[in-house]
Structures are given as structure tokens and as C-alpha cells.
Amino acid sequence: MASIWQYANPRKFIDTTDRFLPWLSALALVSLVVGLVWGFFFTPEDYRQGSTVKIIYLHVPSALMAINAWLMMLVASLVWIVRRHHVSALAARAAAPIGATMTVIALVTGAIWGQPMWGTWWAWDPRLTSFLILFLFYLGYMALWAAIENDDTAADLTSVLCLVGSVFALLSRYAVNFWNQGLHQGASLSLDKEENVADVFYHPLLVSIAGFILLFVALVFLRTQTEIRARRMRALLARERLQ
Amino acid sequence: MIALLIRDMKLGTRAGGGFGLGLAFFLIVVVLVPFGVGPETGRLALIAPGILWLGALLACLLSLDRIFALDWEDGSLDLLATSPLPMEAAVSVKALAHWLTTGLPLVLAAPVLGVLLSLPAAGYAPLILSLALGTPALSVIGTFGAALTVGLKRGGLLLSLLVLPLYVPTLIFGAEMARRGAEGMGNTTPMLMLAGITCGTIALLPFASAAVLRVNLR
């Protein structure tokens, strides 16, 4: 019986993802183009916010992926700690720079959106602050990976950091909320239909979120492949030196 | 365990142990702040709790890399790992020794430095209490960071990068508790949160630190 763990074999992972990658990339591209073009050019302007509201099609998906990338790293780290599949650790490593980039995109688009809305590029609003802290967590995580030579040691240490960091990130979120109630509007999306933004904005938003998710998956696959090959190269070089 | 505590305290307080460096740093930060923001008493009083908390946090950070680095260099850490003492206990004792030689003096020095920053009279009790409650968490979290970076050649900067984000909740609740106290507002909520963070980190983080240390000793 095929189990999901067979993909923990690096070669199997590369073979499988190679088959999916072109389709994933194409699908990501299509949904991004459709979502963004639809959102930017074929939706009415908001009666209060005017055309600035359209940055939502970049801001919300990137913010969503910034958090989900960390969650994915958390799951991958747990898998590494429990089952010690190398691909899992490398996938966590591969996802970190993507998550960090998403966080930066969310912060920058937020600033651009905030300027006309709140009259300031930056405010120490809980959500903004939390994202800045999340960015610091990404930086620390990546720096730890980069600082350690032995790959297994690095995987172990970063996994524990990811676990501990997740707890503290959550704590920071509540601490920041307590510290300052903010300017930021409520969530743009929720499962409760009543609270959602109007349908005209909602549908293109969903498409561009799908695009961001597909883009993220494609990038993680690609970067994990690269990490696997780099790792294998280091292992072969180390062996060469020993002989 | 007590032997390790006593040894670490001895090493910390004897010549070259770096005892007092953290305190001196704390003093200098507090002295420099009025140069940066101006000498008006009102303004200083407003920011005093925050500055004192930030100064204590940075002074604590400064001494973190000594927790394991010296024992790592001279091989004591290997020997400790093979001793009957569980690694979790060793880590906890090291954190306690760090707090006793760094955190506790900062707590005791804070009121004196509060005078320099014209902290309002109502602010002293909450400030001392918040530091006494919060600095143990700083030591325990810092011990985790030190355990993560123990084998690295230039781990100091990385240590700061790893530990500072972890310090955010402690700093927020600690400074908030001191600030609200100084302004005469109720500060029970931040106090409870701060105590919760300290208890939680003391109870759980040594396991992570010990696990990480074992990995680094391999």
C-alpha cells in the first residue's frame, strides 16, 4: 500500500514533484494573472476607499501565505523530529525564505495601503507589529540554518527553534493585542459569509489567493529539490574527502 | 545540582567572570538616554519604566553567551553531559545561576536608576515587582538561545537575533506592568500574564534547551 511517507525518499520526491511542477507553475501563473487582472481592472471602486482598495488582491493573499508558510514549517519540523525524514527538514528550510518574502510583501503593500487610508506609512497597530515580529522570527530561523555546517544538527536545532518560536509568536500576538488596540480593519475573509467583503471583491480575491497558494507550493517543491541536490552534493564531497 | 550552582556563582563573581559588567552596562544605557531624548523631567518620567525594562533586557542579553560558551571551550560541558546530573537539571541550574548573577542585581539596581530618570514615586514598587517577575523568564529564554548557538564560532550576534524576538512578550507585559503602575492604573492583568510567562518558560523551556544542547554536543 502506498503511503505518504514514500515521498520522504529524496529520489521519489524529486521524480514526483518533477511531474507536477510544470502544471503547478502554469496553474499558479494563470490564477495569479486572472485574479489580479480581474481584481485590478474589472471590479468597482469602493465607495469609501476608492481605487486603493485594490491592493487587497496582493495584501491579503501574501499575508495569508506569510502565516501559512510558518505553519507548514512547523508541521515539517514536527515530521522531522518524529520521523526523521530528511526531505521534511529540507522542505521547512526551503519554505522559510518564501514565507519571509510573503511577510515583506504583506508589510509593504500594507504600508502603501495604509498611507492614503490612515495618513501614515506605519503605525504600531497589533497586526502590523505582529507581522514585523513574524518577520524577525523568519530571519532568526534562516540565520540559524545558515550558521550551522552539519545538516542534521542544523535540522534538529532549527526544528526545535521553530517549535519554541511558534509558541512565542502566538504569545507575542496576544501580547501585542493587549499592548495596543489598532487601526487595522477586521479580517477581510472569514468562513462566516455575513462578515465577508462583498461578492464582487470576494471572487477575484479567492482566485488570487488560490494563485498565491499554488505559487507557494510550486516554489516550495522547486526549492526543496534544490536543497536536496545541494545536500546530496555536500554529502558526496564529504565522502570524497574521506576516501 | 547545588554544587553546579555554587561553582557557576563562584565563576561568575570571581575575577574575569563578568559579574558587574551587566550592571555597568545597565547604568550606562540609563545615563545615555537623557543625552538622547533631552533632560526634561516630565518626558523622562514618562519613558522611565520602558527605558529601565529595555536596559535590563539588553544587559541580560549581553551576558547570555557566557552561560555555556566557557564550559564548551574547556570541555566541562562534555563532562557534565556524562555526569549523573540530567541535562535538564544542568540547564535549569545554569539559568538560575545566570539570573542570580545578572538578573537579580539588575532588579536591585533598577530603583536607583529610576531616580536618575525621575520615575514617579508610585512607579517604584511595580517596577521592581515587574523586573523581579520578568527577569527569570529572560534568563531561561536566554539559556535556550545560548544552548542553540553554543557550538558556533561567532554565535553572539546570532544569539541576539534568535533571542530578541522571543523576548517580545516578556518585554511587553513587563514594561506595561511597570508603566501602568507608574501612571497609577490597574496592572493586575499584565502582572498575571508576566507571571504566567515566567512560570511557563521555567517549567517547559529547559526541556527544549537540554534537547538542543545534546544535539550540539554530538
Next chain:
Amino acid sequence: MELVVTDLAVARGGVPVLEGVSFTVAGGEALVLRGPNGIGKTTLLRTVAGLQPPLAGRVGLDREAMAYAGHSDGIKATLSVRENLTFWADVFATDRVPAALAAFELEGLADRHAGNLSAGQKRRLGLARMVVTGRPVWVLDEPTVSLDVDAVAMFAGAVRAHLAGGGMALLATHIELGLEEARVLNLAPFRARAPEPDDFDGAFL
């Protein structure tokens, strides 16, 4: 009590260096490991001492039975010789400081700061710690570095006394210790072979 190591494989820096290492050290016996630099003597000793997990195989005795002395002595320069040893005696819950001082003729230096000792004296202090631990298996990595001829004899005497009490010793060394009774194990035949180049997952290890 005896130390049985079966089919042990060890890795350094993620690369396997030794495999299939098996040996037995009975009570009162010493085993000297030999082999060229870089073959993995230190890695093997650290694995036996329980500082790192083996890739494969097992070490028959619990790490609670081991006392390990590596390249560095774990000496605190600002503590006196006696304080250094007393600390380890407290950690290992023994009262063998006087015995340890006597075994390595450190009584005259007992109240000296360890920072003022010569390299050889420091090494003696580091080895005296083994006596303090009171553990049955001594795992010693290059114990005689920076020791002079007299001190080597002193060390051999201490090991012999330990063996006479039913203890065991596992040593890696290049020089003759004057321990004629010690068996020698050459590690060269146990060098790890490269795995099949086709084994993708294995190439990670």
C-alpha cells in the same frame, strides 16, 4: 561487569567513519585503540561514552557506567585544584578527592589556582577527575598529551590501580603507556565503506 560493544557504526559530521566495530572489555582489563589520524577514534570514544548516538549497533553498558576524558580537561582557571576536583566529586556524589590528589601527586598543588598550572599539571588534574568519578569504565582520549615520562608512569599506575579494583579502561593513544597487559585493537579494518552510489537516501548520511 563487562563492556560489550557490538557491531557499532559511528559518524562524524554526518559521514560514517567506522562500522562493524565489536569488542569486549572484561572487568580488570584495558583496551587500547590504535589507528591513523582521522580514522574516528575520538568519535568512537564519544559514542561509547554516550555523548552521541551510534549509527548502528549497541554499547552494552549504560552511560551511567562511563567516565569520559576528552582532549580538553574541563578545568576552571579561577578555581583552585582542590575546588575543581571537589566540584566533580559533588556532581558524581563521591568523596574521593584525597585519593585523586594522591594518585597524581597533586597534594602540593591543591590550593594553587588551576590557571597557574603548567600544561602537564593541568593534564594530571584532568585525569585525576577520572579517579573522582568512581565510575567503572574509564574512556580516555589521548590521555598522555603533554605529560612527561614520570607523569605517564604515574598515569599508568593510576589506571592499573583502577583495573585492580575491577574497573575497565578504553584508551586511544599513540604512545607506549607501559601498560603491557593492555590489549590493542587496530581500527583500520573497520573503516566505513562508501555505500552504493545508487543509494540516494543513503548518500545523505
